[in-house]
Amino acid sequence: MSGAAAQIASGLAGGVVYGLLALAVVLGHRATGVVNLAVGAQATLSAYVCAALVGHGWALWPAAGATVALSFAGGIAVHALLVRPLQRGQLVEATLLSAGLLLVFAGLAAWIWGGATRPFPQAFAAGPATIAGQTVERRDLLDLGVGLAAAAAVWLALARTRAGLGLRAAAASPLGARYLGVPVRGLTTAAWGLAAAVAAVAGLLAASRLGLQPALLRSALLAALAAAAAGGLDSAGAAVPAGLALGVGLELAGRHVHWLHGGVRPALALAVLAFGLAGRRR
Amino acid sequence: MSLLELRGLEPRRERRAVLRSLSLTLDEGELAALVGPAGAGKTTALRAVCGAVPTHGSVLVDGERIVPHTPERLAREGVVHVPDDRGTLGSLTVLDNLRVGAWVRRGTSARDLARVFERFPELYELRARRARTLADAEQELLALGRALMAHARVLLVDEPSAGALAVLRALLADGAAALVACERAPEGARVFELARP
Numbered sequence: 379m380s381g382a383a384a385q386i387a388s389g390l391a392g393g394v395v396y397g398l399l400a401l402a403v404v405l406g407h408r409a410t411g412v413v414n415l416a417v418g419a420q421a422t423l424s425a426y427v428c429a430a431l432v433g434h435g436w437a438l439w440p441a442a443g444a445t446v447a448l449s450f451a452g453g454i455a456v457h458a459l460l461v462r463p464l465q466r467g468q469l470v471e472a473t474l475l476s477a478g479l480l481l482v483f484a485g486l487a488a489w490i491w492g493g494a495t496r497p498f499p500q501a502f503a504a505g506p507a508t509i510a511g512q513t514v515e516r517r518d519l520l521d522l523g524v525g526l527a528a529a530a531a532v533w534l535a536l537a538r539t540r541a542g543l544g545l546r547a548a549a550a551s552p553l554g555a556r557y558l559g560v561p562v563r564g565l566t567t568a569a570w571g572l573a574a575a576v577a578a579v580a581g582l583l584a585a586s587r588l589g590l591q592p593a594l595l596r597s598a599l600l601a602a603l604a605a606a607a608a609g610g611l612d613s614a615g616a617a618v619p620a621g622l623a624l625g626v627g628l629e630l631a632g633r634h635v636h637w638l639h640g641g642v643r644p645a646l647a648l649a650v651l652a653f654g655l656a657g658r659r660r
Numbered sequence: 661m662s663l664l665e666l667r668g669l670e671p672r673r674e675r676r677a678v679l680r681s682l683s684l685t686l687d688e689g690e691l692a693a694l695v696g697p698a699g700a701g702k703t704t705a706l707r708a709v710c711g712a713v714p715t716h717g718s719v720l721v722d723g724e725r726i727v728p729h730t731p732e733r734l735a736r737e738g739v740v741h742v743p744d745d746r747g748t749l750g751s752l753t754v755l756d757n758l759r760v761g762a763w764v765r766r767g768t769s770a771r772d773l774a775r776v777f778e779r780f781p782e783l784y785e786l787r788a789r790r791a792r793t794l795a796d797a798e799q800e801l802l803a804l805g806r807a808l809m810a811h812a813r814v815l816l817v818d819e820p821s822a823g824a825l826a827v828l829r830a831l832l833a834d835g836a837a838a839l840v841a842c843e844r845a846p847e848g849a850r851v852f853e854l855a856r857p
Contacts (some may be wrong), residue, residue, distance in 0.1 A: 539765070547749050547760040550791075553712065554747030555794040558806060559735030 383512035393625015394525030399602030421581030453574025607654025750792030761806030
């Protein structure tokens with residue numbers, strides 16, 4: 379199954395993971411100004427938690443739901459206990475803190491569950507599917523569907539709920555929002571939780587594709603930062619499309635460009651990241 | 661009992677007072693003005709009233725001391741600040757700006773929206789535009805529109821334009837009160853000269 383359609387589907391399924399992580403980065407950045415480098419490691423930890431729940435006899439879907447809820451709570455705890463007290467308007471300190479958290483989360487997963495790759499429970503059986511005469515991997519489509527559904531849920535929460543309106547107001551002008559009675563502090567913490575929940579979905583999807591390993595999303599983080607930067611770090615609407623485009627681009631480059639060996643994917647992601655950041659500065 | 665009372669309000673920077681202590685009362689329908697030349701601390705004084713800068717002293721609404729003295733708490737009491745940058749929520753549409761104005765009402769009522777658009781027909785024309793694309797005068801109207809959505813009882817307005825003053829006077833007739841900061845006292849306003857300590 380190495381037809382063009384299958385490759386594109388595989389790229390989209392990988393790209394939705396980048397897109398969700400990028401969305402998590404954007405949500406955190408819009409709310410706090412901090413680029414949370416720990417999203418990938420946090421998402422990986424979430425995947426381990428889900429596998430542990432399944433190991434304790436939970437069915438996969440309830441375990442996944444509980445994992446997303448736990449990640450939401452975990453994101454809130456991390457922001458309330460670590461990020462907010464440290465930040466006080468100091469972006470560099472908070473960003474360094476997130477880099478530290480990345481190492482802590484990755485270390486925690488390796489310490490508790492070991493460094494070896496472990497199997498992750500599968501929600502969808504593998505097998506081919508045919509769309510318009512093209513054969514693709516069925517799981518790719520289902521992964522894509524789950525990822526897009528999660529992104530749509532976030533979009534609805536931001537666009538259609540009162541808390542979402544408050545969050546957008548807080549991102550536009552924190553003080554202007556406070557003058558109107560919007561509880562910016564609480565909503566900022568909630569946004570960090572929402573970002574952690576979105577990242578958890580990315581972690582579950584990635585683990586189901588690649589198996590559980592402490593470095594699961596290490597390389598995806600670079601692509602996610604690139605996808606986030608493509609929208610200027612502040613555009614939730616651009617994050618997922620950019621992630622999908624990057625997923626397809628990296629998939630095709632990885633298969634067809636051979637002169638950089640395995641290096642072509644990170645190199646391409648780095649180039650997109652650099653261009654995105656350069657465009658943001660202008 | 662006054663609608664708004666300031667008792668010994670004294671904004672501070674690095675633990676030192678930056679303005680002489682300010683006390684005043686404001687009743688329904690009243691317009692008061694903090695007056696002083698550029699750099700006299702007018703903007704700081706208004707920020708102090710709504711708790712956006714560290715401040716000694718206290719603020720009372722309907723005779724009750726407001727604790728904690730923060731912008732969001734005062735907004736819930738109907739005290740809305742229209743700051744020097746107009747507090748525009750630039751990445752939101754004009755309509756969403758007005759909906760955020762209704763935050764303290766726990767939701768946007770169609771009647772309130774209609775009331776704002778009736779008073780400011782130009783905002784209706786602009787309702788789908790991102791607020792940051794509005795001209796300064798339009799952003800000032802939008803800020804007043806947000807205050808209307810909040811059913812503000814006290815408006816704190818930094819450097820209101822002539823047009824904004826006319827709107828404020830109309831609101832005073834409906835029972836609101838306004839405390840403005842400007843270089844020259846508007847007609848009919850009770851004047852408080854600002855002074856450095």
